[in-house]
Amino acid sequence: MRKPVYTEKRIAKYMKNMELKNIELRPRIVDALRYANFETVSDVIYHNETELSKILNLSSKDIKELVKCIAQEIIKPCPLIYPLTNALKMLNSGEQCMLTTGDDIIDKILGGGIMSRGITEIVGESAAGKTQLCLQLCLTVQLKKELGGLEGGAVYISTEGNIQMLIKRTRQMTHAMKQRYDDHLKDVDLLDNIKYITVPDLDTQYQVLHLQLPILLSRSKIRLVIIDSIAANFRVAYNSSNGSTLLQRSKELCRLGTKLKEISDHFQLPIVCVNQVSDLFSKNDIREYIGNKDDNFWEYDYYQKQFLAGKGSKIPALGLVWSNTINSRIMLSRADRTLVGNEDNNQRTITLMMAPYAPRRWGEFYIDFEGIHGKTNEQLYY
């Protein structure tokens, strides 16, 4: 795999130029700012006007002008912020569409597919079919817009490392795709449009997501980023039984979430993160874990909800902080295979746990040579 080259200069292009010396201001304001050792725009807007006039020794008129100018400078590079758009324009622009999963029944369960902006999480125990769903998305994203695709390639960032197997499986699925969409995919090299990156540890993950990915995205026509899995490296690097490292982890997670959302909006693509599950024990154990029910019913019912929908004793890893960061969550689960003699061990369910655009729905699905398919009609509950 060829690693994308990146240089300081290129990165600087993607970072916002937020230093005060790059902003045109009146000379006396510039002098006052330099005298007060203000360097970045944050230094200015983190103070209120009265404070500023004391620190900078400027008249209130100058301060007003300065604050307004800085505020406009901050929001200028992002057309999404200001001027305010309206919901009708958003609706008609077709910017927020759905990426199909390639199966009508599953699309229906998921409220149309994967949202074309923001972070969608696919969570489930091992062998529930998370990777299969992701690989299928890598292929459907290359479809034309009218078929539910986004007309672009995909980046597959893998932490598990077994790229050869992934490629093998992708090739299998490619044949089915080619057959199904014969006319539309004639001259598209499906495999060539999927880029694989392996990140074996948290440091590499940081480097790839914060530095290399933006460059890769700006160079090639990519419309989907998949991270499989977001939890693996975090779970290794941080010990979850220690409060202070947990705090650090949650900050790091938030930062990562913000970065991913920025990438999503900037390059106009959906981000799909695969997450693992952790075990949670029986109801009584939860009660013990979170304390007396009556004191902590918010906590209790939150976990209970997760617990119920997860069908069994699994909750998504990385905790509440990560749940707050993602936009929608899809949960996959499978009948317990470890029970000997369990005949029905291929029963798999897919649940849309939360999404800003659709209610909670679930249904059964199966995986075959061609990919994943829905089995029954969706069942709805609130």
Added chain:
Amino acid sequence: MSARLVSSLNLRPSTRTKLQKAGFQTVKDLQETTPIELSKEIGISNNEALNILQQIKKNKVTSISASEALQQERKLCPISTSCEAMDQMLGGRGVPVGKITEFCGAPGMGKTQLGMQLCVNVQIPQNLSGPEGEAIFIDTEGSFIAQRAAEIARATINKLNENSVTECDPPMNFDIVMSKIYVSKVHNCDELIALIKVLDEFLQEHPRVKLLVIDSIAFHFRQQFDDMALRTRLLNGLAQDLNKFAQSYELAVVLFNQMTTKFIISGKYNLKDQAALVPALGESWGHQCTNRIVLYWRNEIRCAQLVKSPSLQETTVHYQINSTGVRDYQADSLNSKRRWEELYDI
């Protein structure tokens, strides 16, 4: 107010010293002077003197009596949530205008849905006893989905059409409703603060804006800061700005907040100890909003609990979210719960 020191005014240092040298200590001393007198006395230009006096005048706070305030408040039309029980809890008719109301809840509780519902409901015309305003939605999480807002808008319009007695013309037009929800998407807290600073101008241009939604206030403030004192100061500044908007433009500010895990422990952090869900952003933020409502699940029913309000009783109500938006809780969704439990034998 009149006892405010001259040195605390927003003035040039040279002017400040001149004033103090001439013996002007408090704002009260300046109130009786005219610009020309002042300029002669301390040796500054007429313009500058005028500037000083204007600043004092602007700072003068007019007091109103309680009955006047009551009358003013009656004129402001609250925004319905479309859930009658929740409206009742919030004082009879919905989210109050001129105040900050905060909703806290774990992910998936329907915070964004409630925000979109309010954005539509704020546009209910006056003859149907609505505020007939416009709405601003500041999206920090990327959860504002135009299609979903359209769904809610259509459902709300249909409901109003059914209820309206006079069938002369439709009370609300879908395109107009959608075009009056102004949306902004911010990616970090610098952008949020900057946006609030320029929003003043926007509000002056759009006087019909009666609702400002921030979804969610917590998201960016929870990660960028190692310096908690700075965060508190920024949040307080933000709350001050929002309060100013709420009062001077007579609009309802609705904030959404996340929940966080708090370890109730003695000494060290240890997960074995008790943990509870609390609204994010800490204790000092709790003082900033007038009303605070916590959303949570209980026995498979969505609940909303009013936990802070200066005038209303603490109550808990049920609500539900369906394809049409936020609605009153109906018992038949209990069935789905039973079905679920039977299925998995819980």
